[in-house]
Amino acid sequence: MSTTLVTDLTIFILALLVGIEVIGKVPATLHTPLMSATNSIHGIVLAGALLIGVTANNAVGYILAFIASFFAAANVVGGYVVTERMLKMFRRKAPAPDLEQLDGHKGVTGFKGLIEQAGARIRARS
Amino acid sequence: MSGFTGSIQLVYVLAAACFVVGLHLMNSPATARRGNQVSMAGMIVAGVATLILLIHDGTVTATGWIVLIAGALIGSAAGLYAAQSVQMTAMPQLVSAFNSVGGGAAALVAVYGYIHAEADGGVLGTTTVFTVLDVLIGSVTFAGSIIAAGKLQGFIGGQPIIFPGSRLINAGLAVVAAGTAAFLFSTASLPALLIVVLAALAFGVMMVLPIGGADMPVVISLLNAFTGTAVAMAGFVIGNWALIVAGALVGASGGILTKLMADAMNRSLVNILVGGFGTGDTAVAPGVAGDAQIRPIAADDAAIQLAYAAKVIIVPGYGLAAAQAQHGVAELAQALEDRGIEVSYAIHPVAGRMPGHMNVLLAEANVPYPQLKEMEEINPEFARTDVALVIGANDVTNPAARRPGSEISGMPILDVDQAKSIIVVKRSMGHGYAGIDNELYANPKTSMYFADAKKAMAELTAAIKTLVA
Numbered sequence: 246m247s248t249t250l251v252t253d254l255t256i257f258i259l260a261l262l263v264g265i266e267v268i269g270k271v272p273a274t275l276h277t278p279l280m281s282a283t284n285s286i287h288g289i290v291l292a293g294a295l296l297i298g299v300t301a302n303n304a305v306g307y308i309l310a311f312i313a314s315f316f317a318a319a320n321v322v323g324g325y326v327v328t329e330r331m332l333k334m335f336r337r338k339a340p341a342p343d344l345e346q347l348d349g350h351k352g353v354t355g356f357k358g359l360i361e362q363a364g365a366r367i368r369a370r371s
Numbered sequence: 372m373s374g375f376t377g378s379i380q381l382v383y384v385l386a387a388a389c390f391v392v393g394l395h396l397m398n399s400p401a402t403a404r405r406g407n408q409v410s411m412a413g414m415i416v417a418g419v420a421t422l423i424l425l426i427h428d429g430t431v432t433a434t435g436w437i438v439l440i441a442g443a444l445i446g447s448a449a450g451l452y453a454a455q456s457v458q459m460t461a462m463p464q465l466v467s468a469f470n471s472v473g474g475g476a477a478a479l480v481a482v483y484g485y486i487h488a489e490a491d492g493g494v495l496g497t498t499t500v501f502t503v504l505d506v507l508i509g510s511v512t513f514a515g516s517i518i519a520a521g522k523l524q525g526f527i528g529g530q531p532i533i534f535p536g537s538r539l540i541n542a543g544l545a546v547v548a549a550g551t552a553a554f555l556f557s558t559a560s561l562p563a564l565l566i567v568v569l570a571a572l573a574f575g576v577m578m579v580l581p582i583g584g585a586d587m588p589v590v591i592s593l594l595n596a597f598t599g600t601a602v603a604m605a606g607f608v609i610g611n612w613a614l615i616v617a618g619a620l621v622g623a624s625g626g627i628l629t630k631l632m633a634d635a636m637n638r639s640l641v642n643i644l645v646g647g648f649g650t651g652d653t654a655v656a657p658g659v660a661g662d663a664q665i666r667p668i669a670a671d672d673a674a675i676q677l678a679y680a681a682k683v684i685i686v687p688g689y690g691l692a693a694a695q696a697q698h699g700v701a702e703l704a705q706a707l708e709d710r711g712i713e714v715s716y717a718i719h720p721v722a723g724r725m726p727g728h729m730n731v732l733l734a735e736a737n738v739p740y741p742q743l744k745e746m747e748e749i750n751p752e753f754a755r756t757d758v759a760l761v762i763g764a765n766d767v768t769n770p771a772a773r774r775p776g777s778e779i780s781g782m783p784i785l786d787v788d789q790a791k792s793i794i795v796v797k798r799s800m801g802h803g804y805a806g807i808d809n810e811l812y813a814n815p816k817t818s819m820y821f822a823d824a825k826k827a828m829a830e831l832t833a834a835i836k837t838l839v840a
Contacts (some may be wrong), residue, residue, distance in 0.1 A: 257607075260619035264624060268620075268627050286621055289414065290602045293480040295422070297483045309479050319447070320476065327453075331731055334737075335403065
């Protein structure tokens with residue numbers, strides 16, 4: 246048994262144990278985002294897909310490289326975006342609608358915008 | 372290991388550390404978003420390191436670059452579009468689709484490695500073990516997840532699909548795949564590896580076909596674990612620690628969720644995979660209750676019960692999501708809270724079509740997450756609850772589960788029958804997934820409100836507002 250294999254197996258088993266320890270603490274409320282987050286993590290296979298390119302030099306190699314990088318990129322980008330989208334929805338309190346109207350946070354750009362926003366807030370308070 | 376590849380490997384370790392920290396931060400909704408961002412940062416670092424490695428290596432041909440960049444860009448665009456346009460009700464399909472492409476990519480990495488090594492006399496020894504495992508698990512995941520996504524999306528019937536001899540075919544495919552794999556350990560042969568791929572793909576299809584809709588949380592979790600394992604195996608094949616660690620983490624997560632889901636249904640994994648819940652030869656007991664004992668209720672009366680309660684627990688099930696009533700229920704809850712009524716939600720682990728699905732649907736409808744209670748936490752509270760409002764949930768509220776002798780015996784349930792009164796919103800007296808009568812409906816404390824969930828929520832909210840005004 247080579248040292249590389251022993252090292253790889255050690256890493257695998259330790260990572261498995263760390264995974265069990267860390268994930269066991271995730272509350273049921275977050276199980277869907279958790280699965281989606283782990284989904285994006287296995288998108289790391291993109292690194293493997295890209296590395297096909299190192300030796301690919303014929304049609305079969307190129308086709309496999311294309312499909313693998315397509316699959317893995319869809320996996321990693323989509324995974325992170327949708328996890329972020331979901332987690333944004335988890336709020337401790339229901340959003341107060343009046344505050345949102347007052348804030349206008351989304352439209353604020355640059356320094357001037359910030360000053361205008363501050364002014365609007367002060368006026369609204371007084 | 373040269374200095375350069377050594378430092379790249381270290382960067383991969385850094386990425387792997389980010390994944391662990393990111394997952395750790397997901398132990399609370401307050402830090403979960405930061406966790407996802409930490410994990411994303413790790414992924415970007417790993418991606419950049421891979422690019423540097425490719426450039427430094429200098430052997431990627433011009434066509435190679437075009438192929439890689441085109442694949443990555445089109446893939447990213449497809450992933451981005453899917454992630455931004457997906458409805459939260461369709462989340463299980465999307466997760467399945469990502470499982471599928473992740474498993475597929477992992478299998479392709481190993482297949483390419485095998486083809487490439489053939490020129491040098493072929494792969495033998497331990498690499499073969501990991502290659503074969505990667506190809507087997509990756510292909511099963513790829514095909515199985517497509518079928519799961521198709522079932523969830525409604526392209527393929529959600530009912531368990533079982534035909535005569537299907538189990539025999541499954542066994543045959545497993546024998547072919549395992550036999551060919553064993554052959555590969557002694558002889559390097561690309562055609563043999565392709566036979567493993569084909570047998571595994573067919574096995575993936577056959578494995579998921581007989582599984583019904585309500586068992587989907589288990590299946591998706593299992594396929595998630597498979598994808599992780601396939602990616603870890605790909606890591607062994609190409610000697611990349613980031614893939615090994617990431618794959619192991621996902622494998623652990625999927626494994627834990629699979630066990631949690633199976634426990635929440637009190638069914639073994641084997642039982643679920645063999646399939647055919649409620650479709651077998653189990654005789655459905657004739658209506659114990661009889662319709663005479665069912666008490667229907669009108670919107671106005673239900674509204675009065677709710678409006679004058681001190682504590683209300685809402686029990687949502689997949690029927691709520693199917694009727695797109697999550698926003699309606701949030702509005703109703705808000706109307707009740709405006710009257711000073713304590714409202715919380717009782718979420719059974721398998722409510723919805725994937726683990727935690729119901730929580731996401733309610734979060735989307737702006738329900739604050741502290742109101743979403745897990746089964747163990749909420750069960751003791753039913754006894755001091757004035758009204759339990761059951762919407763689109765069935766088997767998980769059936770007290771028959773507490774006694775032996777029924778399809779769902781031993782399944783942990785929500786103690787809805789402990790509440791002082793119960794209102795069940797349901798379209799008709801149809802059966803749940805298990806195909807048995809729900810004894811809760813015959814309980815003297817229970818009133819049945821027959822309506823579509825979405826319509827019912829609107830009617831109840833309107834009735835409460837009229838009452839208050």
